[in-house]
Amino acid sequence: MKKTWWKESVVYQIYPRSFNDSNGDGIGDIPGIIEKLDYLKELGIDVIWLSPVYQSPNDDNGYDISDYQAIMDDFGTMSDWENLLDEIHKREMKLIMDLVVNHSSDEHAWFAESRKSKDNPYRDYYIWRPGHDGEAPNNWAATFGGSAWDYDEASGEYYLHLFSKKQPDLNWENPKLRNEVYDMMKWWLDKGIDGFRMDVINFISKAEGLPDGPNPHNKKYGDGSQYFMNGPRIHEFLHEMNKEVISNYDVMTVGEMPGVNVEQAIEYTDASRDELQMVFQFEHMDLDSGPEGKWDLKPLDLRDLKESISRWQTGLHGTGWNSLYMNNHDQPRMVSRFGNDKEYRVTSAKMLATFLHMLQGTPYIYQGEEIGMTNIRFDSIKDYKDIETLNYYRDALNEGKSEEDIMQSIYTKGRDNARTPMQWNDEVNAGFTSGTPWIAVNENYKEINASKAVHDPDSIFHYYKKLISLRKQYEIIQYGDYELLLPDHTEIYAYTRSYEGKKLLVLTNFSDQEQVFTKPGELQFDADQVLVSNGVVASLETDEVVLRPYEAVVYLGE
Template identity: 50%
Template structure:
């Protein structure tokens, strides 16, 4: 039996695995994943070597937004199982030395939550002030803010004639954090799960909880500047952290929407007053030309390097970041920035190395460890994601975008690209379920699956296993500073990490053509050695002049 260590800073050398339960593993024939399915794969995750699981929401929910619309914070969604199943998962994970991080959504609740149901149609309800209500302005919505899922951010309650705020779907009503009672409810919820032994929390869009209270029109944008990193957000987080997170030594990761480095330095400050670490998404907008997500576009390679440099140097010694390419809201990285056909394995390994050697805590999204790809859906009926279907309706039926063009955009940008069921083996439905899955499986599952990856020692799976181990063995990955070696190189992303004891250089060719670079003049190449690469025939000696093959990565370490 493996036990959980008591080190409060365990997360600084850890690698965390994200599970999207609906698509991970179905223990029966429902066509949707469940908690018992996760339990059945814990040995697989232990072999991979991860330290913790981040579990996306399994609470009671009508599933308008795949569980991010919680209707009861204290109950498990029957689609996923029972509270007894959850307790078993927690115990069995801990027995294998795997911690559990729960996803918690406290910017908003489902409109089916009993608080909102009580508030609806009754201005005198004690729960009315749990949400954000405003009178109409000249018969219209209170302001011009837009929902992140399209359309107005306000919905009308016919019975009272007032509007409530929803920054996401209309079924996701924003909580009023100005109300101290709401903050007490949030503390109670977190305490409940911490008392069970949950090791930490991932806080969904947590930097949106504080809104500017004048709710004025935004004449420059969609309203986000009035609620992103809002006026009281740090005060609110410090209150929750002191009352709950610090009492239970909970590791916390905040999902930060459209945030800034300066705010994230404070959110993840090393004094631990707010959160352990932060997710930011700026590096995943390099294929959004002029900030526009819903267009098919190549990625801006130089911008990608600039963003990594900005965040790595900016957080070093001040805060802590989460490192990731994929999650349940992002397309598969090997399809997005790699080459998911001819160089799928090479580019998947390169992309993994280029992010795992940075400072921060890496997150691996289910299937990323054997390079699952976008599914390449050909019919709009195959999509289930509310954001994707909404945008299809808006762009095709209102804006006149051609169907084929929109299908190409969805094939690149839809959140469903990452939500296709986990490809476990070559059996029917990829071993995910005994029944037709809720979302179509990618056609390539017979060649790309976990079983095949574990049988091949040159697979992406074992490369991830090595990256996870290196983080524990090479201290400079955790402690070193960061220097972008080739900011203007049009093909190589190469950076240096340096501490008092060690220097590490990670070289990555992001393209299918061979390219060259030269190591820094002060780097003692003769004293250095290769510790990992994605081609088997690495040179015996490290030379300053490096020739990198298509999508090649090389990790070089020198003892100072």
């Protein structure tokens, strides 16, 4: 297996609007990020992934870009951004930027031209179609609710938007458009960035003819995903991008790919194919969703998580490479979702971190995860900001669902759970801003904040710091083989890693009850071989070990 810097790195995702506000306008900004770089350096971070800071009307919090080569006024100036890059590199960290090229903003100059007339040179930069009998060209639903098509009266045609109607999809069938994207990527790479996280990059190739999608629940709109996820020319486009741009720089790439399976991910990440290095897959993020999607809640069965993670760990081993994450800006807080954010918040946050950071792959930490930030429960829908959440609330009410059930889904799965301001200290607004924050701060900030965590040697922060340090110290954590133990146990997730004659045993209790781990006969470990634990070290000198609620322990032996 080829060793590379990005396989050995730990990444920290910054959602800039919610990270740190330097000027008191209630919105996080680039100078605010610079103020906190030493905090990230102390944690041990190698790479910062910066969510979009480009010019944007902000319909989808910056994922609707109106100018790919300018900085949003809310966040600062290009000079601020250049200073940020310099300060990151001075600390021997790297910076990867978000690449959002499945769609642009409808306020981008390309789209402004495109909608002027059917024969405009930019018309073919987007996906325009005539309607059928006064209806949209097909039945596809948009991800944020409603139809994936919007009618443009001036030209008498519809344009495709898989997300908000202010996010028209770019037409990757057009080579001129692709070259514009590649030139823009080179522009940023030549400024010195260290790679890209690519937003829904497996959506860029659409099936010819854009057929209707299935509609098994007889809803207003159908599911067109089979015609735009992992489409017919996706590998061709990514290979071309790699050839024209990525291969000329020593950078890391990770593609966000909803709906991708192990076999497809191998094709995307196999180094011999010259496409991407990693993908963000969503299989483990969908295990607590029912048949109607993310808002359809169901309890997580730990056996499903084991089966999924194990398939990815063994499937990509030696060929591709895994990205490791349990939350991000689009997902709820992991300690609230997979742990216990009340009685066992600290213990379960450490357990989840142990489980994740001992796997093979590149770990991604989402801001606030390292101090155990939790989900939010706002009193009113009026306090929520996320477009997906607000559209779901409206549509679900119209479908006759009860407000109580709708709010429970939002409390559990809404994206604003991840977007409340970073909790820096116990002062007003958690030290995020001296003004009025753009979204309310979680009320638990006096108990949960970075200042308190940094000064407490037993905190979640210091536990993450240790996990990151261990990953750099032991190649077995970076490159070892993975093997699942006890696949049918409903509360314990146990696995081994093996590398060059050494073996790592990882035991994690995902429950609030004591659990007994019975050691397979061939495993030989004792208490002297504990690498890290979130509790009193359990001895493995007998055949059984009792794991306390949410306990995690890692042994290293021969």
